[in-house]
Amino acid sequence: MKEKIKSIIESIGLPRIIIFLFLVLLFILTPFVGIRFDTSINDVIIRFSMNGILVLSLVPMVKSGCGLNFGLQLGIIAGLLGAVISIEMELTGFAGFFTAIGIAIFFAVVLGFLYGILLNKIKGDEMVVATYVGFSSVAFMSIMWLILPFKSPNMIWAYGGSGLRTAISNEDYWIHILTNFFQINIGSHINFPTGTILFFALLSYLVWAFFRTKIGTAIATTGSNSNYAKSCGINVDKMRVISVILSTVLSAIGIIVYQESFGFIQLYMAPLYMPFPAIAALLLGGASVGKASIKNVIIGTFLFQAILTMTPSILNNIIQSDMSEAIRMIVSNGMIVYALTRVVKVR
C-alpha cells in the first residue's frame, strides 16, 4: 500500500500535489475571509476560458518533439495583427471577431512556417533559441506598431503622435462577443461564459480529432521517436513544420479570444512574457517537455488560473498585503524549472 502511494506521488510529481493541496486550502478558507465562494469559482471559470486556447496551442509542438513553445509570441503577434487590422476596417460584432481570426490565421501560417523551418535547423536546442526569437520579435513588432500606417482614431495616439496606442480598447467592436453568447446567469454572481467555453471545447475537439488523423499520428510518432518515424517513411521535417504552424495558428486564435474577454488589445512589450504562464499551466496539468494531452490543458489551466485568482483575494484579507505577484512568479516559474529538471528522455 505504501509502495503504491509512493509511486502515485512520484508519477504525479510532488510540486503538483503541493500546489493542489494549497489550492484546496485556499478554497476552504474562502468563506472565512469574507469572499463569496461562487464569485471566486466564476472568476476562475472566466479566466479559464480566456487562457485555455493559448495553453491548448502548446500541445501540437510538444507532440511533435519540438518541446515547449517558448516562442509563443510569434502566434500572439499574428493574432494582434489580425485584431488591429480588423478594427482598422471598422468591423464590429461577430464579423469583426471572425475577420480578426481570419487575418490572424493568415499571418500565423506564414510566421509558423518560417518559425518551423528555423526550428528544424536547430533540433535539440529549440527551446532556448525560441525564447529569444520570441523576445526579439516582440521588440521588432514594437518598432512596427510605431511606424505602420494605421489610421483608425480609436487606435492611434490622440494628439497626432505617430503609431498605435499601447492598449487599444475593443469595447465598441467585439468585446465579450463570445462571453455573452448564450450567457447563463445564475443568481447575481455567476455569469457563465458559455460562448467562450463552447469555442474552447470546439477547438479542443478539433485538436483531439486532428491527432487521430493520419497526419496527426505521423506527427505524434515523430515526437516520440524520430528515427522510428523516419524509418516508417514519415517526412520528419515536414511533420514538425506542420505542428509548428498548427501551434502558431492556435495561439493566434487564443490571443484574440483572450482579448475579447479582457477588453483590451495590448501591444508593444505586453506579449513579452506571455509564453510562461501558458507553459506553466500546461506543465501543472501533468504534461512534460515531451508529452502533452488535452487533459493536461484542461486540468492545468484550471489549477493555474485558480491559484492566480484565489491567492491575491485570500492572502490580501489575511496578511493585509498583496503577495500575489511574488507567488505568481514562484508558482509559474517554479513549475517550469521543475519540468525542465525531469530526466531527459533519450532521443
Add this chain to the structure above:
Amino acid sequence: MRKRIIIRTALVAALILIGIFLYAIGKEHKVLIDNRDISVGDITYSASTTYVVWVDNQEIGVIKKGERNAAIAIGISHKIVVEEIKSNVLTGEKHEKRFRLKTNESTTINIPAMINNANEWINKTN
C-alpha cells in the same frame, strides 16, 4: 583532513573578524552639538557666544548661542574642535576634545560644558 577543517574554520573566523572591523570603522554616527546652557548638579554652564565647529577636520558650521547642529561621524575615534567667535570675529581661542564611539552609539556634545572641561560635556546614547 583535520588540518583542512582547522584552516577553514580559522579562515571563516578571520573573515568574521574582518567583517566586524569593517562594520566598526565604517559605521555612521549622529553627533548632535549643542551650544546651550547645561546644568550639572549645582553648577550651570551657560552658553555665552557663537562658535565654529569642526568634527574630524570637517567644518560643520557656526552654532549661535542656544542653537543646535548635527554632524555625521564615521568610525570609532573622533575629534571635535570649537573656535570662539566674539562680535563676529574669530578670537583664536580653540578647544579640542577627542572621543570614541562604540558601534551603536550616537552622542550629544555640549559646548559650554566642553569648554569648561566638565565631565558631562559628552552624552552617549544607544
Add this chain to the structure above:
Amino acid sequence: MKKQSLTKTMNPGVQFLINYAVPIIFTILVAFAIPLSGLSNEYLVREIMTRLSRDSFLILALLVPVMAGMGMNFSIVLGAMAGQIGLIFITDWQIIGLPGVLLALLISTPIAILLGYIAGIVLNHAKGREMVTGFMLAFFMNGIYQLVVLYGMGNIIPISNSRILLPRGYGIRNAISLVDIRQVLDKLIPLKIGGILIPVVTLLVIAALCVFIIWFKKTKLGQEIRIVGQDNDVARISGINVERTRILSIVISTVLACYGQIIFLQNIGNMNTYGGHSQVGVFAIAALLVGGATVAKANIPNVFIGLILFHTMFVVSPRAGRALMGQAQLGEYFRVFVSYGVIAFSLALYAWRKRVEKENERKKIMNYRKAFSQSSNTTGGNKF
C-alpha cells in the same frame, strides 16, 4: 581521424566570416549608427570608459560556466541578487565609504555561494538544457527575492533604517540611494586625463580578475572544468567528479556576478531594488556574444570587444532612432530588439553549426564503414 567540419571545408575567409558573423554584423550596424546619432566622439569615449569599468566584471563572470560546457549562465542574476541584498544591509546599518563596499562584498558572498550552489544542483538535473533552465530559474528566484525583500525585510529580517523601508513599515523601497558609497571604489585613487575621470582602482580590480581567470585556467580545478566542458564522459573516466565540478563552476560564476553587481551599483550610486538585476543577465550575455563568443567558447577578448560594441550601440540607439524615424522611442525598442536578437541569432547559428558538424561526422563514419566493408567484401557485404 581528422575532424572535418562544414566551416573548414570552405576557404579561410568564409570560415572567418561565419565564425565571427555576430561581431562583424554588429560592427557594421554600429558604424552606421554612430554618425546618425550625432554624438561627439569625446562623449562616446567617456561613456564607454565608464561602462567598461562598471560592467566588465559582470561579463567576466560568465566565462567559467562556458568553460565547463554549461553555456551562457543566465543565473548570474542570482549573484546580482545576492550583491543587492548585501548592499541593502550595509545601507540599513549605515556603513559608508570603502568599508561599506568591502563589508557588502563580505556579507553577500555566503548568500551568493548558497544561491550558486542551488543553481548548480538544479542545472545538474537539466543537462543539455542548462540555458533555458538557468533562464527560468532566474525568474523563479526573482519571486523568492521579492518575498524576502518586499515582505520579509522589516518583518522577519530586522531592518532599522526607516529611510529604506516602505511607508507601510516593512519591505524595502523601490529605489535606494547609495550615495554614501557612490564611486568609492572608482575614486579611491583619483586620476584625471583630459577631463575624464579614470577609475583606477576599479580598473585594477578588473585587471586582477582577468589575471585570475588566466591563472585559474592553468590550475588543477581549471583543467578539470575544461575537460568537463569538452566531454563529460571522458572527464568521468579520468576520475573527475563531473557533478561537483559543474556546481563549483556555477558557484564561482555566481560569486563573481555578485561582486560585479556591487561594483556596478557603487558606480551608479543608487539601486533599483526590484528591477536592477533582471536585465543584468540578458545584457551581459548579449555583450559577450557580440564579442564573438559562442556557447562553447568564450575568452577575455570576447568580453571587452563585446562590451565596447554592445554598449556603443546602446548609447547610440535612441538618438539614431530619432534621427532616422523621428522617434527616440524607436531607438529604445531597437536596443531591446538587438539585445535579444543577437542572442537568438548567436544561439541559432551555434546550434545549426553543431548539428551540421555532427551530421558530417556521421557521414564520414558511414563512408568509412562502407569503404571498409567493400574492401573486405569476401563474404558479401557484412553489416556492421
